[in-house]
Amino acid sequence: YNHPPTTWRLFLAQPKRGDAPADEAETPPANPPSSPPSGPPSGPPSVSQSPSSTPKAVLNGVAGGSVVPTFTLDEHDSDNGDDDDDDAEAGLPPPSFPAVNSAQRASAQPTGAMGPPPKPASSSLMAPPPRINPANLRALPTSPQSMRVPTTGPLPNRGPVPNRAPATSNGGLAPAVKTPNARNKVLLSPGHSPLDWAILQRSGRNLSGVSSLIRVSPSMLKENNGRKGKDAWSSYQGKVYNISPYLPFHPGGEGELKRAAGKDGGKLFMEVHPWVNWDNMLGECLVGIMVAEDKAPATSSLEDMD
Numbered sequence: 298y299n300h301p302p303t304t305w306r307l308f309l310a311q312p313k314r315g316d317a318p319a320d321e322a323e324t325p326p327a328n329p330p331s332s333p334p335s336g337p338p339s340g341p342p343s344v345s346q347s348p349s350s351t352p353k354a355v356l357n358g359v360a361g362g363s364v365v366p367t368f369t370l371d372e373h374d375s376d377n378g379d380d381d382d383d384d385a386e387a388g389l390p391p392p393s394f395p396a397v398n399s400a401q402r403a404s405a406q407p408t409g410a411m412g413p414p415p416k417p418a419s420s421s422l423m424a425p426p427p428r429i430n431p432a433n434l435r436a437l438p439t440s441p442q443s444m445r446v447p448t449t450g451p452l453p454n455r456g457p458v459p460n461r462a463p464a465t466s467n468g469g470l471a472p473a474v475k476t477p478n479a480r481n482k483v484l485l486s487p488g489h490s491p492l493d494w495a496i497l498q499r500s501g502r503n504l505s506g507v508s509s510l511i512r513v514s515p516s517m518l519k520e521n522n523g524r525k526g527k528d529a530w531s532s533y534q535g536k537v538y539n540i541s542p543y544l545p546f547h548p549g550g551e552g553e554l555k556r557a558a559g560k561d562g563g564k565l566f567m568e569v570h571p572w573v574n575w576d577n578m579l580g581e582c583l584v585g586i587m588v589a590e591d592k593a594p595a596t597s598s599l600e601d602m603d
């Protein structure tokens with residue numbers, strides 16, 4: 298006897314007690330049918346409830362509904378006969394695949410013998426798509442400039458390309474934004490680069506115009522505005538700098554820097570470039586500190602006061 302095959306034992310729960318097949322036929326076990334009959338069965342197991350079928354010995358719920366129904370391979374393989382649907386199915390041929398009314402079968406055999414074909418099959422009966430009139434094709438936009446992404450021309454926030462004339466056309470796009478110099482930097486004269494300024498600051502030359510740090514009153518600051526041969530002073534956070542030597546080195550131009558001459562330039566400075574370290578840039582230009590009007594002896598330096 299080779300039923301069930303020995304390999305099935307890997308999938309089937311082993312019975313805990315040695316029920317005889319005869320006992321199972323007369324009295325269904327209290328155990329769920331997940332426990333298959335032990336020992337080699339002598340032919341197909343029989344069940345009294347369904348003589349017309351070849352049921353197995355294990356039934357669901359026949360023992361007064363005290364059994365929790367489960368499903369096993371044995372149950373599936375043999376028809377126990379207590380289910381009308383199973384009986385009905387038993388008389389039918391094996392299910393066909395693809396299903397009779399499935400789209401797969403209809404599309405594979407559009408013979409019409411199986412009723413109205415689904416829409417995909419009937420699509421072949423539709424009229425072919427209208428031919429495209431070549432004249433219409435010519436009506437489509439063909440200008441390469443109308444759709445392509447421009448690879449040339451000024452980009453936002455960029456100045457004009459060097460060694461080229463200013464762009465007068467950008468390929469039909471919106472008018473180019475005039476951004477000759479987004480940062481408003483000026484072209485510094487030769488010998489006035491930031492590096493030149495750094496070298497000058499370390500040269501030991503007196504860039505402040507004073508022999509020693511002094512107290513600067515508001516009137517003194519206003520007086521040194523760069524006119525009438527006087528140096529231009531500007532205060533930043535209470536410190537007064539002589540900005541005259543830095544004027545030709547200022548990347549923003551002399552005119553911009555002069556706007557702060559003779560006054561507190563902190564607000565303008567912070568509006569334009571708060572990231573610039575003015576103390577580093579103008580360290581050698583330090584004149585002194587701002588004091589109240591009456592606290593600034595015009596002739597005495599800070600060292601003399603101390």
Ligand code: HEM
Binds near residue numbers: 570
């Ligand atoms: C005495 C203090 C100042 C120092 C040390 C200074 C220094 C600088 C530096 C280093 C740059 C180049 C910034 C960069 O490349 O990122 C610059 C640019 C510029 N500065 Fe000044 N500056 C001073 C005051 C001012 C003032 C008072 C104004 C305006 C009233 C001004 C207007 C500009 C402008 C318009 C630029 C070019 C645009 C920019 O770089 O953002 N600067 N300045």
